[in-house]
Amino acid sequence: MGATPPRSPLAPAAFPALPEVGGLSLATIEAGVRYEGRTDVMLARLAPGSVVAGAFTRSATRSANVLDCQAKIGTHSDEGAAIIVNSGNSNAFTGKAGDGSVSAICEAVAKATGLPASRVFTSATGVIGERLPHDRITGKVKDLTAALGSASLEDAATAIMTTDTFPKGAGTTIHIDGQPVHIAGIAKGSGMIAPDMATMLVYIFTDAAIDQPTLQTMVSALNDKTFNCITVDSDTSTSDTLLVGATGASGIRVTDTSVGFMEGLRSVMLDLAHQVVRDGEGATKFVEVSVTGAASDADARTHALAIANSPLVKTAIAGEDPNWGRVVMAVGKSGAKADRDTLSIWFGDTLVAKDGWVSPDYSEEKAAAYMKNSELVLHVDLGLGGGTAHVWTCDLTHGYIEINADYRS
Amino acid sequence: MGATPPRSPLAPAAFPALPEVGGLSLATIEAGVRYEGRTDVMLARLAPGSVVAGAFTRSATRSANVLDCQAKIGTHSDEGAAIIVNSGNSNAFTGKAGDGSVSAICEAVAKATGLPASRVFTSATGVIGERLPHDRITGKVKDLTAALGSASLEDAATAIMTTDTFPKGAGTTIHIDGQPVHIAGIAKGSGMIAPDMATMLVYIFTDAAIDQPTLQTMVSALNDKTFNCITVDSDTSTSDTLLVGATGASGIRVTDTSVGFMEGLRSVMLDLAHQVVRDGEGATKFVEVSVTGAASDADARTHALAIANSPLVKTAIAGEDPNWGRVVMAVGKSGAKADRDTLSIWFGDTLVAKDGWVSPDYSEEKAAAYMKNSELVLHVDLGLGGGTAHVWTCDLTHGYIEINADYRS
Structure with missing residues (x-):
């Protein structure tokens, strides 16, 4: 990382106003994983009853974090979930040590939040092939957990930036039978962007009540028309992760026939995908x-x-x-x-x-x-x-x- | 074309001394196809009895010249052959007009040399999608033909350059039963270089006596291990052409068991392929x-x-x-x-x-x-x-x- 590059000329004027997603709380912290003087870890806590769907890089050399998320994504628990993400080091191609780092972080978050480790999802972004100093993260998990609720989605988007020149967020409120359902998400990623999916990390949250298989089907289908349709440099990251968490806090039930919800989710995904391209390294068009x-x-x-x-x-x-x-x-x-x-x-x-x-x-x-x-x-x-x-x-x-x-x- | 870029730092110190290939005569001329103050057309005349083999781009939008060469390559004639190449305009994606330009040039060369038009091979390199001003070339064909024998392979390599920063040549002399057989070739190409094969034009000549099917088999096999193993920018030209002409002037018969000849041809092809990479646009490594x-x-x-x-x-x-x-x-x-x-x-x-x-x-x-x-x-x-x-x-x-x-x- 050299000096921070100037904000992309293609960036939106400002971070958008995003709807509040019930059942979601966020925190960020400076853990000093690699960068100094900035936040570099974000924690999201999804309320009991939440479900999580996802899509991941198809790289044959995908990171330990991705493999761990993939193993957990289809499982179910009533206790909700947590997502913890660090920037600065991708924990990719770090051999068996990388698996150990993921376990250590999941255990620390589980202990601090009371969740089982199987409900803790991790991502890491940054340099490949260097051992993740995970002690710097686990040492902050207690403070992070205590701070849950203090951070905005913009704060979270900022903590996960690497060579990004602006934090990326998008959201929408749709109505089902006249009742509001909120969808809001964040993303990072500016290089190594190509289908399958990029050094792109995306976290989208909704307070819709939806079962996991239905959400997963929607996410997979929409991913093919959004994040898998952008390319900056044809290079594919070993860490690409999209996680979509639904807390159910709105009390509004969404099914696979909820065209309005699917369209809302699509618009948020496409908006974030476009923002990733708009922050493509060196992009002017x-x-x-x-x-x-x-x-x-x-x-x-x-x-x-x-x-x-x-x-x-x-x-x-x-x-x-x-x-x-x-x-x-x-x-x-x-x-x-x-x-x-x-x-x-x-x-x-x-x-x-x-x-x-x-x-x-x-x-x-x-x-x-x-x-x-x-x-x-x-x-x-x-x-x-x-x-x-x-x-x-x-x-x-x-x-x-x-x-x-x-x-x- | 802006100002001529400086010679690639990876270029060989000088154009190599190349063996004389019996049965080959060359000429170059300034036709003003696009560039001013430099030669931009080269003509090669291969003696009666010569055979020609080749390999071409697999682009679905290949140029009229490539399509014409492919139609002629397997045919036979005892009258020898001619190869005429212009730089400045690739005659690619010029619709039916492009076919007309190829015919006009072939007819002009046929008339001036006494060859049938079916034995005239053409290539063009330069800008895509603009009509080739072929009158500028056909108007010079009589002078070019009269000048045959006056140009060296280095002159020919220079006439076909576009964004190249140095002319590319390679050659070797092998011995079969103690008798010398000469192989020498030229190439151009520095961008749009990827397997299948690049804006790469390559012409290799030998005075070996070899039948066309044997030469073609050798050229196809060696192409896969040489020109199809280089890449500058992953882009593939619509005009890539490799032609190998064998005049038979040495009187030395080469068969498909001539390991020495095959190895000599391979070394010339690999040398030229490496030179194309060494002149990759902007290359420093x-x-x-x-x-x-x-x-x-x-x-x-x-x-x-x-x-x-x-x-x-x-x-x-x-x-x-x-x-x-x-x-x-x-x-x-x-x-x-x-x-x-x-x-x-x-x-x-x-x-x-x-x-x-x-x-x-x-x-x-x-x-x-x-x-x-x-x-x-x-x-x-x-x-x-x-x-x-x-x-x-x-x-x-x-x-x-x-x-x-x-x-x-």
Whole structure:
């Protein structure tokens, strides 16, 4: 970590006002895991009766914390749950010692909260491959627990930042039979972001009353259309974790037919996913890549990710160059079905390429002017079928190199 | 194209002395396709009796030139062949007009040389999606043909450069039954370089006497271990072309059991492939990624490419940071089989990680000192089986961003 980078130019103006989620209490603390003079651990306590669902990195070298969360996620207990997260050290690739660190932290939280250790979920984010000094965390657990209720979601979002330039939060209140149900969440993550899911940690809380299998089904489905559709640099973290806790404190029962709840949860997940891209390391442009007309949805996704991950496309965007030739290149290399002569490409509303060649009324000036926007939509139609996909990414700039070529970020 | 970038720090000291290949004559000319004040077209004439083999991009949006070469490559004629290559405009994604440009150039060369158009091979490299002003080339074909024999391989390598910072050549002389057989080739390509194969154009010539199917078999097999094992930025060009012409002028017959010839051809191909990486846009480090112990050769290749293409690994190398955690990350995300607890990683001779954790006698100082070299070997052993792979790449630096974020390079 060098000096704190300036706030991303794509950041929202301020942390949003978030609804209160009944049954949730939070605390943060300075444990000095790696960083000095800032909070680096957050604890969330979910009331008795809460259920937890989740989604995790598919990395073959995932961290001890992720493996532990995965083992616990489907189990049930009436006692509620706790989530403890540290920044500064990811506890990833730390061998058997990493498993020991997770156990030590879970035991400490269990002891302090009265929960069984099987209901304590942990995450860690930061440098890979260095032993987590977990004593610094366990030594603070008693103080953290005593402080539960004193921290806001913004405080929690701030404590889990690494190279993030702003804390990320999103929330919504939906109504079921006229009664309010609250959903609010936080996220961190700015590099190593790609589907499956990134050094991305996301915690979403709701006071809906919902059973765990229903919540898990919703979370898995929505994850595929939100966090698994963003990419900053095509790199995938060993620690990605999404946990969604439902406390039931609203007393409002949500079932798998609750379209309003599902839509509310989707909007919070998508908002947080977009914020992660907006804080992509070095990002100056927020880009939606929209692919239509592919032979299948899977093909559309393959094309969209090939475009969104192409260094040549991403540097062209950084240079505000409507270089649609590089988009053609990315489509061609993706491996999914494409026909040179049926491709169409739009930059915003400007049709730049049609039927395999530059559009007859293409205006370079118009396209170049469009590229100066900080929010861009690239739309590719394959002209082959009904497959569609949307992914979100950012440009590739000197800022990315600066952040990541520093010694041991 | 902005100002010419400085010669890559990884470039060889000088263009090599290359053997004379009997039956080959070359010419270059300034046609003003896009660049001013430099040669931008080269013509190679292969004597009657020559055969031509090749390998091409697998891009679904490959250029008209590539499609035309692929249609001609297996056909036979006793009249020899010609290869004409322009820089400045790739004639890719130029719709039906692109096909017309290829035909016009082939017809012009056929008329000037007396060859049938079916024996004229073309390549084009440069900007995608803009109509090739082929009249500028066809208008020079008579002069080019008249000048055949006046240009060296270095002249030809220079004429086909785009963002290359040095012309690339390699050659060898092997002996069969005590008689010399010459092999010499040139290449261009510095961005959009990844397997399948890159904006990479490669032309290799030999005076061996060999039948086309045998040469093709050799070229295809060797391509998989050379040009398809390099990556600069994971992007794949729509124009990649490798052509190997054998004139037979040495009178030495080569068969599929000619191990010496195959080894000579392999060394020339690997040398050119390495030079392409050494001229990777912005490259300051030449990196071999060596993977052993994988469950299969295919898995080893998947891991090696995931490491070599990871922006986080490539920026760590640029920063001279022995950040093996990012190597673990890349292995984890590759999708190929890996076990966190059997992984070993070496930077050069330094064992940095073993059995899923930092090596007990790891010296950060020693590893950091090693990273200051301009040529690096990263070795990963999966501890799972006998699969191996070697790929070559470079680091990701500010130079790459500078070159590619310029308006319309």
